Amino acid sequence: MIRKIIEKIGFMLIAHSLLFTPIVAHADGAGGVGIVVGGAIGGFVVGSMLVSMSKTKITATKAEKYVEGELELKRKQDQFVTTKTEKHKVS
Amino acid sequence: MANISYKCPTCGAEIFWDASAGKFLCKYCGDEFTMADMEASGQAVSAVDSQHVEHHEEIVNNEYTSSTDGTVGSNLVKYKCSYCGSEIITDRATAATVCVYCGNAVVMGEQLINDFAPDYVIPFKIDKSRVMQAFKDFSKKPLTPKAFDPEKVVEKMQGVYIPFWLYSGECEGCMDAEGVNEKTTRQGNYRVVEKSIYNVLREGKVRFKNVPVDGSSKTDDAAMDSIEPYDYKDMVPFKPAYLSGFLAERFDEDAEKCFERAKVRIENTTLDKLKASAPYDNITVRTYNKNIKKEKPKYALLPTWLLYTVYNGEKYFFAMNGQTGKFIGNLPIDKGKLTFCSILGAIAGAFLGYIFLG
Numbered sequence: 001m002i003r004k005i006i007e008k009i010g011f012m013l014i015a016h017s018l019l020f021t022p023i024v025a026h027a028d029g030a031g032g033v034g035i036v037v038g039g040a041i042g043g044f045v046v047g048s049m050l051v052s053m054s055k056t057k058i059t060a061t062k063a064e065k066y067v068e069g070e071l072e073l074k075r076k077q078d079q080f081v082t083t084k085t086e087k088h089k090v091s
Numbered sequence: 092m093a094n095i096s097y098k099c100p101t102c103g104a105e106i107f108w109d110a111s112a113g114k115f116l117c118k119y120c121g122d123e124f125t126m127a128d129m130e131a132s133g134q135a136v137s138a139v140d141s142q143h144v145e146h147h148e149e150i151v152n153n154e155y156t157s158s159t160d161g162t163v164g165s166n167l168v169k170y171k172c173s174y175c176g177s178e179i180i181t182d183r184a185t186a187a188t189v190c191v192y193c194g195n196a197v198v199m200g201e202q203l204i205n206d207f208a209p210d211y212v213i214p215f216k217i218d219k220s221r222v223m224q225a226f227k228d229f230s231k232k233p234l235t236p237k238a239f240d241p242e243k244v245v246e247k248m249q250g251v252y253i254p255f256w257l258y259s260g261e262c263e264g265c266m267d268a269e270g271v272n273e274k275t276t277r278q279g280n281y282r283v284v285e286k287s288i289y290n291v292l293r294e295g296k297v298r299f300k301n302v303p304v305d306g307s308s309k310t311d312d313a314a315m316d317s318i319e320p321y322d323y324k325d326m327v328p329f330k331p332a333y334l335s336g337f338l339a340e341r342f343d344e345d346a347e348k349c350f351e352r353a354k355v356r357i358e359n360t361t362l363d364k365l366k367a368s369a370p371y372d373n374i375t376v377r378t379y380n381k382n383i384k385k386e387k388p389k390y391a392l393l394p395t396w397l398l399y400t401v402y403n404g405e406k407y408f409f410a411m412n413g414q415t416g417k418f419i420g421n422l423p424i425d426k427g428k429l430t431f432c433s434i435l436g437a438i439a440g441a442f443l444g445y446i447f448l449g
Contacts, residue, residue, distance in 0.1 A: 034444035042440015047433040054232045054422040060316035062363065063356035068298040071364040075294035078270065078369070086284045090277070 096173050096195050097335050100124060100132035105174065105195050107336030110215035110250075110394075110413070115332070126332060134332075145170065146201050147183070155180045160188040161247055162338060163309050172197060184307065186392075187252065187331075187339035196335035207341045209329040211257075211391040213321055215250060215337060215413045222248060222396045222411060229409070229418040233432065236402075236425040244400040250413060252339035252392035253310055256346045257301040258353040260385035264361040265294040267378045270371035291374065293365040299357050301389070304349040306342030311408060312352070317419040318412040321393050325414060329392065339392055346388040357383055 099106040099117035106124070109116035115124040124132075147168035155167055159180040166183040174195035181188055186202035189195070203209065217225075227241045270291040276283050301323055305315040358381045366374050394413025399406065402423050409420030 032445075034447060035441040036444070038444015038447075039437040039441035042443070043433040043437030045440070046436025047429060050232075050234050050429065050432055051424065054234050054424055056419045057311070057313050057317050057421050059313040060319065060356055061359055063299055063302045063353070063360045064363070065320045066299050066302045067360060067364070068300045071295050071297050071368055073293065073295040073368060075265075075292060076368070077290070077292035079290040079292075081269075081288045081290055084286045084288065086286070087278075088282045088284070090280055090282050 096197055097129065097134055097332060100128065100134075105193075107196055108214065108333055110218040111221075113214065113216075115335075126330065129332060145173075145199075147199070150180070158182060159191050160185070160338070161191075161249060162188065162340075170197065170199060182309070182340075184309070184340045184343045185338065186341045187334035187337060189336065189338070196337075198331050198334050198339075200331070202339075202341040203329075203331055208390075209254070209392050210389045211326045212252065212329045212333050213323075213326050213391070213393050213414050214333045215394040216325070217394075217396070217411070217413050217416050219248065219250065219396075221416070222398070225411060225416055225418050226398060226409065229420070230422060232422055234424045234428050235422050236428075239402055239423055244402045244407075245398055246401050247397075247399040249397045250337040251395050251397055252334060252337055253315065253395045254306040254340055254342035255303045255315075255391050255393050256306050256342070256349045256353070257303055257389040257391055258350060258357075258385055259300045259302070259389075260357075260383055261296050261298045262357045262361040262381055262383045263294075263296040264358070264365055264379065264381045265292075266362060266365040266376055267292055268366075268369065268374050268376045270369055271373040271375075273372045289371065291369050291371070293368055295365060295368070297357075297361045297364050299360075302353045302357060303391075303393070304352045306344045306346070306349050306390075307340050308343050309340070311410075314408065314410045314419060315395075318395065318410050318417050321412065321414055326391065334392070337394075342390065346390070350385070350388070354383060 097106045097115065098104065099120060099122060101122045102117060102120040104117055104119040106115050106117050112123060115129055147170055150167050150169055155169070157180070158167060159178070162182040162185050167180055168183050170179040170181065171177070172179055172190040172193060172195055175190060175193035177190060177192040179188060179190055179197060184202070185199060186207070187196070187198045190197055223241065223245070226245070230239060230241050268291045270289040272287045274285045274287075276285070303319060303321065305312065361381060362376070362379055366376070396411040396413050398409040398411070398420070400409065401407070405423065407420065407423065409418065411418045
């Protein structure tokens, strides 16, 4: 029980620092934003990639290996509705 | 008549199907026999004589609480070995096993007749000697603990014919969606995104052949999904002789119940095909109507190696496709290695972040 609480607090602290350190650094105009963001993403990507190599049991949700032939289209309709434009200022 | 087992036409010893040779192999005299040879010797390799099968006996008063042949399951029944007369305690759904006392291969005829008669079988192609090597190769992952020794952790390894339902048919789908094409340009200090929005309608059908779903309640569904695909070019009409020397189960979940799992997969893939036919940058499905017309499902026994292991008091289950050799399972993870590798990844990420954003 106590171990689980400590684990949860640990994850909350990590999540808090991962999210807020870059924001605070950015607001302060500090140059380390790239390091913090890159570090967090790098650690997460490598960790997830290695874990997925050890876990190969997954529930199938698709049947693409069992498709015979091609999709036989009966009806196809593409109707233009509108155009929307968004402008974003580049910093 | 007793349960079905096979004898060497040369020396009369028990004879088993050899997965790697694709023949019957006598371990005593070394002779090999094809299915045709066995048939010519007068043995019932092709079909089960439904009039003369031995039926199981019920277990009374909790006489036995676990199987003698290692099968998993709590609904036990009793058979008699046709060779040595010993009692074989096994799960009610077992269709073939090996007598633990004399090593005789026993095929339970009653589990292979009438509604339980399989249409097809894919014979084992990978024998036991290759399974351990494959497990060793599979366990060589970066996060596997050093102390996880494949030779020591395997508690039980079984070659099992798992019952599968194979569904064929076609799925008609009609998708109503919103398609968006985006074009980004730069105007001075602004990035301008122009989104062209379309109403998209696609209606079509996709044909499916032999979508497999295991019909055993005792087998881990995700594990069976993960060892796919089987190569159906090796699928042959069912003959009980293929089961000799292996365990086999008959289905205990019927075709209608198992279809729900196939249905989800078929519908998802049909939707993917419909989406792929609409060339937009983004597509959001508003409604999707689908209807599957299925043919009579086929019932097949497909070869699987199952490995039960224990490491640090935890149980781990692995499975291997007995035809293609595909190995799956969730290996234990060394938390120290995970932390170390994540820190290395973080350092590399920080370095790249410093170069590109710093």
